Each structure stands twice: as structure tokens, then as C-alpha cells.
Amino acid sequence: MKRNLKWNLSEDRFFDPEPTQRRIAMKLYDSVAHLPIISPHSHVDPRLLADEHGSFGTPADLLIIPDHYVFRMLYSQGIPLENLGIPRRDGGPTEKDHRKVWQIFADHFYLFRGTPTGVWLADELNNVFGIEEKLTGQNAQSIYDQIEAKLKRPEFQPRALFKRFNIEVMCTTDAATDSLTYHQMLQRSGWSGKIRPTFRPDAVVHLQTPGWRDNIKALSKTSGIAVTSYKNFIRALEDRRAFFKSMGALAADHATESAYTAELRPSEAEAIFHRALHGKANAEDARRFNAHMIMEFARMSIDDGLVMQLHVGSIRDHNHYIYGRFGPNMGADIPSQSEFTKNLRPLLNKYGIDTRLTLILFTLDESAYARELAPLAGHYPAVLLGPPWWFHDSLNGMRRYFDRVMETAGLQNTVGFNDDTRAFPSIPARHDLWRRLSANWIAGLVVRGIVDKEDASEMILDMAYRLAKKAYKIP
Amino acid sequence: MKRNLKWNLSEDRFFDPEPTQRRIAMKLYDSVAHLPIISPHSHVDPRLLADEHGSFGTPADLLIIPDHYVFRMLYSQGIPLENLGIPRRDGGPTEKDHRKVWQIFADHFYLFRGTPTGVWLADELNNVFGIEEKLTGQNAQSIYDQIEAKLKRPEFQPRALFKRFNIEVMCTTDAATDSLTYHQMLQRSGWSGKIRPTFRPDAVVHLQTPGWRDNIKALSKTSGIAVTSYKNFIRALEDRRAFFKSMGALAADHATESAYTAELRPSEAEAIFHRALHGKANAEDARRFNAHMIMEFARMSIDDGLVMQLHVGSIRDHNHYIYGRFGPNMGADIPSQSEFTKNLRPLLNKYGIDTRLTLILFTLDESAYARELAPLAGHYPAVLLGPPWWFHDSLNGMRRYFDRVMETAGLQNTVGFNDDTRAFPSIPARHDLWRRLSANWIAGLVVRGIVDKEDASEMILDMAYRLAKKAYKIP
């Protein structure tokens, strides 16, 4: 086989090879490829867009240093994060020369063969930055030059790319204590891009989070309610939700190791909260309090209409060394087994039959798709299933999701796509992948006579655009 | 794509698109498409067939009201079961106009896109009732008219359809306390259709079943043995099994949340049973008693030759509101994680090596297929694997089953197909789907050179007909 130095981005990439299916997939994809992007759950920093003249920095600042998908793979092969320019908590030395960081990345680009990160990077480099050559150790510096030059041009500023990416709306993820300064700046700026905040209270809910008491102080401060009791804690949260809602929030988001839910008596909730305030809450307290708060948040969602997202099953900061040295979100979060049927029963019996609630469930444990989540979504009026999350936001992850979820849940009990990314330039590549894989899946149903072409054309619109808008109540 | 108002039921539906595989699949399917149906495990009400002039009622009576696969999907999208004419336990008002019920169903028929229910309904409406148009909100009433007219004709009475469906034998599922009145009527009527009962004692075995003590009274009455002790309980069960066997039963069936098995000392079994009789059995009592009874039933199966079926892992009536208002079997049973390797070890060590026992295992937890069930079936002489159950009785469910079970268990340690349905008119569609998917799976082995055509032609006969007959010892 001859040496190929171009990116391999064929028009019909990611489709199954059988020609009839591929032809149908291509047609379906073409019908939605240019629709606006709905991004109801992302981790893009609103500061990027708040400044009209914001910049992404260097190619390494853009593509490597903030993206734990990229650097965790290099780390897994023995490359210290220091060498990749990842900032240390203690401010100790790390690589400052971004050309060196880029060279390491290029030298090891073969590590991404067959991975979704590899696919996204090829798409970004080619379609966003016009790089035609495949990245190698040899051409690393010349490609760095090209990207660097582009990044200095106004059409590669964040707001310009936001428009070019055709993003109709993007929802960020923001701490309950966040003052939403950048969202306020965005709204005052008169820029037409729609950026909405999402209420994410984990840091004040998980009693054993490092710095929890500081977080509670911040909550008191930001809400103006002295959080000296469980009762006030609830009031402060309700207050913050109202503020978020006034700032355009449509949803809340909750991350939890386990889907365990259980309602505490008020006195018990109060007692645990007091122990926590005195630094005396133990793991079991934290577990029970979290189980209770998930139910409380369902109640609040019914009251204020914010869509409730529940992300279950990530063991955060599994590697203590990396956490101690570099902090959270360093590619060291590892999934674990998750149970939904028994754990969510208290919540679902109390709130799951209420059509005012929208509860979107996300899992990292794919064995729950067909076994628990699809049956739950296919029964309870409140429950919808989120798209394949994190590690599963991949070609095979999507295929497995379609395969295991759709027959039992039905497409209408799902919510389209979330990109869930902090890697801004990867957003079009991720949505494009979803649209291609959706088209391919539907085409597979068509060639097998499971749905007809009329249904297929509705389904692809749902998956690419309409379901996300409907589920997140986007105006 | 142009509007398509016909059902899309191509001759080669459900086969993989690659032409060589599809051609082989078609040939294999053709070789078994017209074989009689063996239905060794169904939930059809024998009353339907006991009356020579029985009727299915209205189209809604036939296709919606008794079929929780259908109405749970509508409920999941916020449609109250009352609006669908589902009878309430308290006799309160529900929709009586079946044309309105049908209209709701037709308006929401898009919910079934890509679902097995959608596929079965298309097949039933087209092949059983001759409806050529695809069901929509617009043509709902006209299609209702057509089905209603058909249902009034003698050739659409249950017995006529039973013959038309070419059902060689159908085994119903009947409570241990059932007097089998309708089976007796059937046998006395001289009708040639073969309907056999199956012994299902769950309601007297699960100590915490609502109404357990009433069930025990019924057991006393029907067996003529006063069930005042564990010892008499066992005698009464043995008596009922003998009666069922005399009525043609070939099998017993047991549903259990967990596969946990453990043998109690007789004194302990007696003590728990007495606590239960006095309304004092707790959850742990019930769990241990069930674990013990599963072993007892294996012993009885060895004694009387009834095939033992074990259905593991459904959490029944997960939604208390729906259970309270409408009762059981309302689409609110949700699967949960199941463990077999450790749980079944006591039973298998005592009885699994006995070639007189046939123990057929069913799971809702597909992760157990390749990990636990296929290795167990591929080792223990007594163990066979039942077909994909419930939610997994679908195109992808069957594919996953073939993929994960067959290599390790071997086809001969499986039992062909069960339709497991209370939806009588869906029986041919379900068996047809199994036969098509089986043919497609085997064709996939042929095109990959894994089996030759000689083996393939034997395998499809096994899957479509012979394995079910052999496993259930059908004469």
C-alpha cells in the first residue's frame, strides 16, 4: 500500500460499506447535514465567547492542553503530563514551549488510530483549519505554523467560529455558585449567539467534595441566604435556580456515582447537613444526602420547569497522584457499574409519573441500556434517555446505543445528541459524526424493511435536530 | 422521498443487505417458513379458544387493551391509560368508545418506528387482516371499519385463526390453583387444536405476593389437601402437578427476581411457612423460601418429568401508581441485574448433572448470556437456554442472543423459540421474525465459511421447529 499523506475524509465516511445501505444513508445524511447545531449540554467556557476579540491561543492551547481525551491517551503510553504543558496545581514547572508539546502530540498521533478522538481531530484539522496533510512527526512544525497563522485571523476567533459552525443554541454547564458573569456579558454585548447557562449544583450537594464548606459559603454569598441549615440550603438552591432561569437556563445537571435515590425525613436531612457543616459527615451521610437531594431536585424541576439531567457512574479522579498534581478533569475519571431499576424506584414512584418532569438519564454502563434504561424510558412519562455519553460518544458507542436502546425505548423517548465537550473546535465534527451514524442506522432499518423511507426521513430530522429541541424545551 | 402509504413488507425483510448473505438467508427461510408453529410457552387465555364461537371483540379489544407492549409506549409519552380504555381496578371511568382509543393509537403510531411492536403490528394488520394501507391518524377510522368487519366473520374467530396460523401445539401458562376449566372444555369439545396447560405456582410460592394467604386457601381447596404446613404445601403442589400432567402439561414455569437457590433444612422451611401463614414472614424469609422452593421444583421435575422453566430478573409492578390503579401486567415490569453462576450453584450441584432434568433458563440481563448462561448450558447436562425473552424478543435482541450464546453454548443447548405472548394475533408475526432472523444468522455463518450449507439446512430446521419440540418433550 502506498504512502498516504492526505487526510482520508471521504464524503460517505462512517457509513456501512454495503452499497444500497450506503446510498440511503448518504441521502438521509444530506437532508440534515446543514441543519443548525443544537448543543444543549456542553462544557465550553463562556468566557471564550464573552470577549468579542477572544482568542484560542496557540495550537496546543486549542487542541491539546484543555482536552483530556487527547492527553490521557499520551499519558497512558508513559508521557508525563508535565511534558504536555498541563498546568500543575502547585505552579511547578511544565513544558512552556508549545511547539515541543505539539511535536510530542504529532510523534504519537498513531495512538489515535481507530479512536473517536482521531476522527474528530482529522475533521477539525481538515475542515476547520484547512490542513490537507495528515499529521506526522515530520510535518508537525509546518502544520503548527499553518494553524497558528489561522488562529490570528478574525475569522478564527471564537465568535466567528460559533457562527461558522452554525450553532443555533449552546448550553454551558455552570456551578450553582457561579455568578454567570460571562453570560451577563454575553447578553449585554448584543451579540446574536445564543448561549444559555445550566444549573450544576454538585459541588454543594456532595458533602465530601474537597472544599465543600467553602462552596457552601460561596452559596450563601451568591444567594444572599445564610446557608446555616438544610432548610436554608434548599431555599438558596431554589433561589439560584430562579436566577439561572432568569438568565436563560433551561436545565439543571446532576452528576452522581450511583443512581441511588431515597427520601430523608426533614429532621434527618437537617441532622446530616449540620454534621457536614461541622466537618463531621461521613461517607454514608454523603451517600444518603445525595440520594435525597436527587429527589429534591426532581421536585424543584417540577416546580420551576428546568429539565433535569442525571449523569450516573463516573468515579472521578481515580488516580490520586494525577488529581493531587494537576486537579480534576485530567482524564482520570473511570466508569463503574451502575444500577437504575432499584435505585431510581423511589424517585420514579414519586415524580416519574408526572408529565411536568423531564428527567434525562445518562450512563457509562452500557449493560444498563437494554436491561434497565430503555424499559424505564419506555414506561415512565417523565423519563428520556440521553445520548451515548463520554467514552461511548464514538462510532461503536453510537451503534451500540441505537442497537440496544431504540427497540424498547422508542426513538421519541430519546433526546438526540449532546456534544458534552470543552473542546470547542470539535463541536461540528461531533455533531457530524452523530448525524452520519444516525443516517447509517436508519438506512440499516430501511434496507431491512423495518421502516419505510417516509418514516426514515422523519427519523433523521428528529435525531439531527428536533428531539434535542423538544426535550430541552428550547424556544 | 415520496409519501409511502403502503406497509413495507418486502419478501426478504429483516435480512442483512449484502446480496450473497441475503440470497442464502432467503433460501433457508423458505425451507421453514411454512412449518407448523410450536408455541411451548404462551400467555394466551385458553378461554378464547374454549368457546367454539369465541370472538376477539373490537379492534381495540384485540390489539390495544390487552397488549401492554402497545399501551406502555403510549403511556411513556404521557397518554393516560384511562384514555386507552384500560380497565381500572376500582371500576372507575375509562374510555369506552373504542374508536376513540383506536384514533389515539393511530395518531401515535409513529412511536413504534423501529420497534418490534411496530414490526409485528404491520405484519398482523397486513397478513392477518389484509390491511394494505399503513395506519395513520387520517385513515384510522376506515381501517377500524375494515378490521371490525373482518372480526365479525367466522374465519376470524379464535379457533379459525389458530388453524390458519398452523399452530401444532400451544402451551398456556396457568396458576397452580387453576382448575383448568377451559382446558377441560377444550378437551371435551373434540376440537383438534392442541392446547396444553403449564404449571405456574409463583402466586403460592412468593410469600409476599399480595393475597398469598388467599392463594394458599385456594390451593387447599383445589388440591383437597389442607395446606396448614410446609409438608402439606409440598404435597399439594405435587398433587397439582400430577393433575396438570394428567391434563397434558409438559412443563412448569417459575418467575423469580433473583436466581438465588439454597436448600433449607425441613424444620426451617416449616418455620418460615408457619410465619407466612400467620402473616409474619419478612422479605428475607420470602427470599430464602423462594431459593429453597426453586430447588424443590427441580426435584419434582426430576420425579414427574415436567420440564422446568426459570424466568429470572423482572421487577414486577415497578410503578406503584399504575399497579394500584390498574393492577399487574401493565407494562411496568422493569428488568434488573441478574447473577446465575453463584446463585444457581446449589441447584446445579444437586440436580444439574441429572440427565432426567431439563432446566430452561431465561434472562432479561443480556450481559449474562456470554458470561454465565452460555458456559452453564455448555457444561451442565440439565441446562438449556431459553430464547431471548420479553424486551429482547426483537430483531437486535435475537441478533445479540445468537452472537453471544451460540459459540459457547452450542445450538443444541438452546430450545428454539417461545412467543411468550398474550397477543394472539401476533403469534405468526413473532415466529416469522424468529425464523427470518435465524435464517439470516445462519446465512452469516455460511458466507463467512463457519458452517457449510449442509449444516445450515439442519440448523434452520432445528431453530424453526425441532429444538422446541425436543426440549419441551412434545409428542
Added chain:
Amino acid sequence: MKRNLKWNLSEDRFFDPEPTQRRIAMKLYDSVAHLPIISPHSHVDPRLLADEHGSFGTPADLLIIPDHYVFRMLYSQGIPLENLGIPRRDGGPTEKDHRKVWQIFADHFYLFRGTPTGVWLADELNNVFGIEEKLTGQNAQSIYDQIEAKLKRPEFQPRALFKRFNIEVMCTTDAATDSLTYHQMLQRSGWSGKIRPTFRPDAVVHLQTPGWRDNIKALSKTSGIAVTSYKNFIRALEDRRAFFKSMGALAADHATESAYTAELRPSEAEAIFHRALHGKANAEDARRFNAHMIMEFARMSIDDGLVMQLHVGSIRDHNHYIYGRFGPNMGADIPSQSEFTKNLRPLLNKYGIDTRLTLILFTLDESAYARELAPLAGHYPAVLLGPPWWFHDSLNGMRRYFDRVMETAGLQNTVGFNDDTRAFPSIPARHDLWRRLSANWIAGLVVRGIVDKEDASEMILDMAYRLAKKAYKIP
């Protein structure tokens, strides 16, 4: 379909049927089909090769009696192991006429339809022994004659086949107490075949292994260190590892029901060890001691450089009757659920970030592939994933492995193939299957535009040869 009496071993077997993918797969496969075999983890008895004139015995000695994959399938269908000539522990009667054993096997050869064992046997009989006819009950004795005649010829002696199979290196699996007599004979013999031992200390580590105290006595004897304390136990193990290393060992191997790891205080380890020496260790002692020893072995691997393999999740000797009558490795080992994320956390936090450690993980619980193992391998520098193990070393098992592991772990965090077999003549068939399935998987990536042909040609070399050599540090 006409009767086909030839083996069906097409050149392009096991490839997906779509012609473009098949063509690419064929090319990729051709590029590695004739590379030497790297067998870094096998269970071949070194005695076979130690004797220059060794023999495999009869066809039943070669293909049935030592291969639990074969006889467990026959047993599952009710054939007693006695009838298959499997030796009893008590020396009681079993079938001595190997022609009768062979006849039973041939009569039941249909049980292996669609199984990996069936595929391997076809390959062995055809490609190793030149048998052209498909095995049936009719031709059983004539095929027996042909194989028997071949086995008497020098070119079918073990060493000759080792050369013919083009095995570059084979690592056996040997008890910690093994004197490695046959490895010494092999080395002294001047034969050029490379056979290396692997250190497998399970029998002295699992405190509740039958005969544990005898194993400890053997350890004292072979190490020359009186194992009267935990401290000496560790010293003796280190001594044995040094000896194994001097004999060419590159790796250690550890089998454990659970991946649970935890470090004991030295005094606690000492206390448990003393209880065990006095026959007083209970199951919890054994569990905790094992958890501790896994961590100790990681420490030793860092010290001495032996690659650490961890095989998790087999419940050995599930069937007590078979164990009592025939002993271990009788096809009665059944997998169970396995957890890695929480269980390995202590080990990984202490040693997983050390690039001197190579820890290769194996599972029988495929649900852990995408959920836990791929994320762990894709993060920790020390962790690599072993190939699909045991039941999963099959066509679908490999497909599932590629599908679920590669996107998140990346190919470079895997280790190529292990045949893991005691069935010597099946080695080429197993590696050939892996190479074909690897080629097919990569071809699937190429036709979908996920990798280009340049990458594909590197990937197939990695999978067929290079990754195994690199991971096991084979010179």
C-alpha cells in the same frame, strides 16, 4: 442444498461478506499470514517438547482427552466423561478403546456447528493432518486411521510441528513450586525452539486451595527457604521468581476470582498467614490475603521486571461432582461478574503510574471491556489489556473485543494475541483466526474511512506480531 462432505475452508473465510471490505481484509491478512507465531501465554506441557522423540499418542489423546473445550460440550449433552476416556481421580474404569471415544466424538460433531472449537478442529484436521473429508459418524474410523498413521511419522512429532507451525517463542505456565525440569532439559538439549516458563503462584497464594499446606511445603523445599512466616513466604516467592527469570521467564501470571486489591499491614499479613499454616484461615482471610498479594506481586514485578498478568473472574470447579471424580480443568469453570474500577484502585494508585510495571488484564466479563478496562488502559501507564480470553477467544468474542475496547483504550494499549491453550495442534488455527479477524476489523475501519491504508498496514503488523512481542518484552 446438496450434501457437502469436504471441509469448508475457503481462502477468505471469516471475513465480512461485503466485497470491498473482504478484498481489503484479504490483502491485510496476506501481509501477516506467514509471520512467526508469538505465543506469550500458553498451557502446553513442556514435557511434550522436552523429549526429542515425544509423541502425541492416539488421535483421541491428541484431540479429545486433554481438551476440555471438546469434552465439556459432549458432557453438556449427557455423555458421561467416562465414556470419553477422561481419567478418573480414583483410577476407576473409563473407556480405554480410543476408537470408541473417537466414534462418539464424530457422531456428535454436529454439536460444534458455529462454535470456535468446530472451526479450530476443521482447520487442524485439514491443515495439520491433511484430512479432506468432513468428520461424520460414517467416516470416523477411516479418519482415525489417517490421523493415527500420520502421528507415527517423525514430521508429526511435537518438535517437528513446533517448527512447522513457525512458533518463534512459546511461554508455558508453571507453578511457583515447579522445578522446571523440562525447561532445563529443553535448554540442555540444544534444540533451537524457544520455550520459556511463566511464574504462576496461585497454588501457594490462595489459602483455601485444597492442599495449600502441601504446596507451602513444596515451596520451602524448592526454594530452600523454610516458609514458616509471611516474611519468608515473600522471600521464597522472590527467590522463585529469580530462578524463573534465570530460566528465561518474562512474565508472571495470577488467576483470581475477583480483582479486589488491598494492602495489609505486615502484622496482619503475618497473622493471616499463620492462621493458614495452622489450617485456620477462613474465606475472608483468604480473600484479603489474595487482595494483598496481588499488590505484592505488582511490587515484585517492578523490582524484577517480570510482566504481570492478571486473569480475573473464573469460578473454578463449579461442578463439585466432576471435580471430585475427575479433578480440575474439566470444563466446569464458569465465569462470573467482575469489577475492576474500584477493586484495582489501591493497586493502580500505588503502582499503576509506574512505567516500570506492565500489568496485563484479562476478563471473562465482557461488560467490563468498554465500561472499565478500556478507560483504565487508556489512562494508567502500567495497564494493558489482554486479548479476549477463554470463551471469548472466538469469532464473535474477538469482534466484541475490537468493538468495545479499541476506541477508548487505543490499539497500543493492547497486547496482540494469546492462544492460552493446552491443545498444541490448535495453535496455528487460533492465531490464524485472530489474524483473519484482525484483518477484517481493520478492513471495516478502512471502508468506513476511519483509518487509511497506510495506518491499516501498520495496525495489522501490530496485531499479528509486534504488540505481543513488545508487551511481553520478548527479545
